Amino acid sequence: MAHLFTIKRYYYLLLLMLFSGCIDSYAPDVIEHPESFLVVDGFINSRGVTTIRLSRTVSLQNNGTIPVETKAVLYLEDEAGLRYPLVEGKAGTYQSAALTLSTAKKVRLRIKTAAQKDYASDYATVKVTPAIDSVSWRLQDGGVQIFANTHDETAQSRYYRYEYDETWEFTSAFNTYLEYNAKEKKVQRRSDDIYHCWRTENPTAIKLGNSVKLARDIMSEYPITLLPSNSEKLGTRYSIIVRQYALSVEEYVYWEALSKNTENIGTLFDPLPTQLTGNVHNLNDASETVIGFVGAHSLEQKRIFIHYTQLPLTRYMTGYEGCEAEVVPVPGEPWSDPLQYFINGEFIPLAEVGAGSYKIAPKFCVDCRLRGTTVKPSFWP
Template identity: 50%
Template structure:
């Protein structure tokens, strides 16, 4: 166990870190530190459900501020005949949503945006594509880990261009069950226990697309979506993945393919160099202004599977995610020596602010209370890593 004496003894290391940081001056070109603020349009026109569009602005790479969002805009879907459907801004600033609707597949649609600053943007009119259902989400294990695949087909050969996203959910089981807590400068038996289980959640961050134009049939067979290593903590108890499938036009597929190459294929002088990314959204009030995003119109197909720890090979040893939290630390009542007249002062130094939490009492071999085992909040309260509210879809 490590021994902690509070206040924490890191003064020298802090000074050293600041001195080392002062040895170099980072260089950030003006184009990076003060880039133009371009509108970013994220989403698609959902032909069979709710359309959700997110509007934000480009910002400096070095910026530590939150992503700037475009609020109080007027956003609506319109068809070639001029029929409009309004999207309203939700409680999440910069996010606009429609009511559930079913669009006419015989018409073309576009997105129309008027910002509060008076800028007007439109996307190109696009045809409506119907996304076929996901046939299956098989998974297999080997020495590399757990691979999850997607199978789909379109008997009419009308899809040909596919894109997938996914959302993962997994159980989090903390390793500590505190029996004491520090409240109002004193220790007591814990009143409300910390959650014994939480659920983590993460969305895919890579672009996954495929096309069947070179095949005689419009069939996607065993396209790998996810590879989880053998020791992944996501597999420690129970894991779920929700896969979302979209049918794209050829132009929308080309946009996503270029975006994928720009974000994933650059690492050396021999990799493809970044190309200018042009979508189908334009600023009609200022035609020279760059706008980022591609708005397609299609339906959404989705499917979920669950994988339990007992379904995996018996010799697999998934991590808990709490390996760095062991063993627990110790906070002693009678340190530093000589002890101060008020032992609670030491505990207050250790547990003030709640970043460091007690676990249980620590006794000497003679049965005398000498302190408490403790660890950081992230090691004890699983809500720092997820939510304690059980998802509605969880078994």
């Protein structure tokens, strides 16, 4: 009974604290920590181009852009001392030539910053990721579930990470062949198509899987993503490209910890944040914190398309729910110049419906470029 009383008294005091007006805001010291840590993002591609992005951490109170680490010298180095340089292109992004690295020699990344600080990742065994057998889909749980399937006959992979990009074709709410010429102050025939567009998204969810408890090294129907059956992505043609990486157990543990720290926090039952321990170190100051894990493996990817005719008939969301067209001047109202609706660009003419009258709609409902691009992707059918 005494234990029960103690619990009740605890929650009573907690309620008093929550509803009292004397609670001071608390900002952890880490929010104002002035130190900026080096962040190393990327992996050593054993069968292609290695891309490494260098940046710096910022305070939680900083709402600006993330600073990138420029003018650094990067190269890959194997155990025999052979080096492969990386060249900076876009600020903070460094790339090698297309390489084929031997699995017989461990390899690491070396970094010298513009401030003359030397960093290196731990030597890593070079892995070759098995090919993706297939990317499949089926109707499931009220939507379209996308799966990845692979296997490794040598049983040397076991630990996998997946990424994916989605692209879909869509149309705006209204098509038009007219546009307003602000220079000449007149409505004229449109020369470009702003009705058909494509949009690409790059989800950042960390997708991990392993086959350590299986007799065979196989990933069968690993769930990549679930699309609601009425998703706007499925309205015309949808494409997904899945990327697969075979990780070392150390790299897998790193990504698992990163996933728990960034995606599984928010309730009493979620794991507490843990200190991320990567494999990149300051060669002259082991106490310096460096964020990132540089593994050595190849990349496999596969793309599929889903056309709406392959799916059961349904009504898809469009993103243009609520869009309506109207005629100006409004019939019955005093006459006004309809061109005034086009001057500030908020409305676009759809059609001329009489002498000096136009059907119009808000720009968002007509110009699909506000939600995507009119440039057809090179891989699109």
